[in-house]
Amino acid sequence: MKKKRLKISRLVPPGFDYGPELKALCWIVGGALVLSLFWFTDLREARRALFDRYLGVLRPIPGAVMRDFGKMVWPYMSGFAVAALWALSFVGVHYQYHHRVSKSIYTMKRLPNRLELHLRCWTLPLSCFAAILLAGFLLLLIYYAVYLLVTPAENLAPDQWKKLWSVIL
Amino acid sequence: MIELKQVCKSYGHKRAVKNVDLKLPQGEIIGLFGENGAGKTTLMKAILGFIRYEGTITLDGAPITTKNIARISFATSEHSFFPDLTARGHAEFYREHFPRFSEKRFYGLIEFFDLPMGKPLRGFSTGQKNQFEVILALSQGADYILMDEPFAGNDVFNREDFYKVLLGILEPHETVLLSTHLIEEVSGFIGRAILIREGSIVGDVTMEELEEQGTDLMTYIKNTYHYRPDRVSKALQDMTGEEG
Amino acid sequence: MVSFSSFSMEAGVPIYLQIMLHLKRGIVAGTVTDGDELPSRRVLSSLLGVNPNTVQKAYRMLEEEGLIVSHSGAKSFVCADDAAVLRVRRELLETDARGIITAMKQMGLSREEAKNLIDTYWEWGDTE
Known part of the structure; x- marks a missing residue:
């Protein structure tokens, strides 16, 4: 049996041009990514604060503790939260679309398939929302790996991962 | 048959529809007449389940749900097509959602009215939009076709064309409920007239009954609404201050 | 095919009677003859701009008078011997x-x- 091809146009309001919506979202996600990169400057400074320079030689400061990963990274990841919420706001745009120019909401409301309207309003925004959150999370994992890599074990405060969650939630 | 029993609908304190009992059998062309705000649109929206109401509305004895809603179609002057979809796009959408969608009728009517196939609906003229709206309702494969002021903005020749096409394509099982203020234009071909005033049915008569009574629709409507021909001259007298 | 091009509506007279009369006048005038086909209910309804049930009624009464016959519910023919x-x-x-x-x-x-x-x-x- 031939598999039915899933087209994006079937998952948005009929005739809705989702191009600008996705394009704008790409820009926001791109911006969020760029913003997150600035975290490395913080990371560098935090690492530098673990050492002092004595007669031109770097030496570890005894008892110095690396700044917490969560507190440091979180402000730089907020772009992804904004992007995700932005994506979710498309739900409202999609419902509103059925009231613009005509009242196509009447047609959607009298379809034998009652889910069609909601399917076409929620699918794309929700997928984008989830995709952005996932991307942000993967990036977070990568940054965490970098954090662990550059931080000497003796300067690492315990429970970094747990602390990260307390910052997020 | 669509049957309404004691249907009521209020918006806030205002009662839009009051205790409406109505039977709409298959195979009739019915005119629904009344002033603006009399409850014509509310009645249709209740049948389609767009609004909550008191009372019962059934289709062949069963409540109107997703199982039988495809048997009713709807054309409205507010338009219910998708503005960014082309005529072809609409055909695809309707074919997918309404199993009895008639492509033959759809494309036949599109051709008759000479409507563009590949242009999004928002680019149509008002007259074309109305035509398309009605074409969709007629092509859905419904047994009951509800039309709410579908010709607002069409010129008279256009409407005449439409009436003739309508009469020429309707199958004996199809019912049309046509709400309009163009009473005289449709009085020649409707089989029954329903009069609604302030949310209540005040008149319900078949053309055959009117013929037997030796009267016509306009007279019937004027009598039902207690229209007083002397009203105009009386008003003029009052305004000009002349004693009668 | 029986022509209705000269048909003109008269106000105040039931339309089904007018349709019947049109056919009868045609029969008497000789413009409509035995075996002529009548337009279908739908076509005539559209042509005259009248309710299909009105046409149906006229055809039914003409059939009762024996002036037309309908074959298998579809096409109707004039049935007028001398x-x-x-x-x-x-x-x-x-x-x-x-x-x-x-x-x-x-x-x-x-x-x-x-x-x-x-x-x-x-x-x-x-x-x-």
């Missing part, structure tokens, strides 16, 4: 005559005056 033509002719004449007499009585004409009037106008229109 006897039927004569019968319809007499019926129309009677109806028209009654109409004229009623009108003349309403105008207050006496029987003698009416006869004279008919004599006067008998040749009117022959020369045209």
Whole structure:
């Protein structure tokens, strides 16, 4: 049996041009990514604060503790939260679309398939929302790996991962 | 048959529809007449389940749900097509959602009215939009076709064309409920007239009954609404201050 | 095919009667003959701009009078042998005559005056 091809146009309001919506979202996600990169400057400074320079030689400061990963990274990841919420706001745009120019909401409301309207309003925004959150999370994992890599074990405060969650939630 | 029993609908304190009992059998062309705000649109929206109401509305004895809603179609002057979809796009959408969608009728009517196939609906003229709206309702494969002021903005020749096409394509099982203020234009071909005033049915008569009574629709409507021909001259007298 | 191009609606007269009368006049005038096909219910309804059920009623009553036959519910044909033509002719004449007499009585004409009037106008229109 031939598999039915899933087209994006079937998952948005009929005739809705989702191009600008996705394009704008790409820009926001791109911006969020760029913003997150600035975290490395913080990371560098935090690492530098673990050492002092004595007669031109770097030496570890005894008892110095690396700044917490969560507190440091979180402000730089907020772009992804904004992007995700932005994506979710498309739900409202999609419902509103059925009231613009005509009242196509009447047609959607009298379809034998009652889910069609909601399917076409929620699918794309929700997928984008989830995709952005996932991307942000993967990036977070990568940054965490970098954090662990550059931080000497003796300067690492315990429970970094747990602390990260307390910052997020 | 669509049957309404004691249907009521209020918006806030205002009662839009009051205790409406109505039977709409298959195979009739019915005119629904009344002033603006009399409850014509509310009645249709209740049948389609767009609004909550008191009372019962059934289709062949069963409540109107997703199982039988495809048997009713709807054309409205507010338009219910998708503005960014082309005529072809609409055909695809309707074919997918309404199993009895008639492509033959759809494309036949599109051709008759000479409507563009590949242009999004928002680019149509008002007259074309109305035509398309009605074409969709007629092509859905419904047994009951509800039309709410579908010709607002069409010129008279256009409407005449439409009436003739309508009469020429309707199958004996199809019912049309046509709400309009163009009473005289449709009085020649409707089989029954329903009069609604302030949310209540005040008149319900078949053309055959009117013929037997030796009267016509306009007279019937004027009598039902207690229209007083002397009203105009009386008003003029009052305004000009002349004693009668 | 029976033509309805000369059909014009008269206000105040039931439409199904007008459709029946159109066919009967055609039969008497010889423009409609035995075996002619009638337009379908839908086509005639569209052509005249009248309710399909009205056309249906006219066809049904014509069928009852034996002037048309319908084959398997679809196509209808005129069924008018010589006897039927004569019968319809007499019926129309009677109806028209009654109409004229009623009108003349309403105008207050006496029987003698009416006869004279008919004599006067008998040749009117022959020369045209």
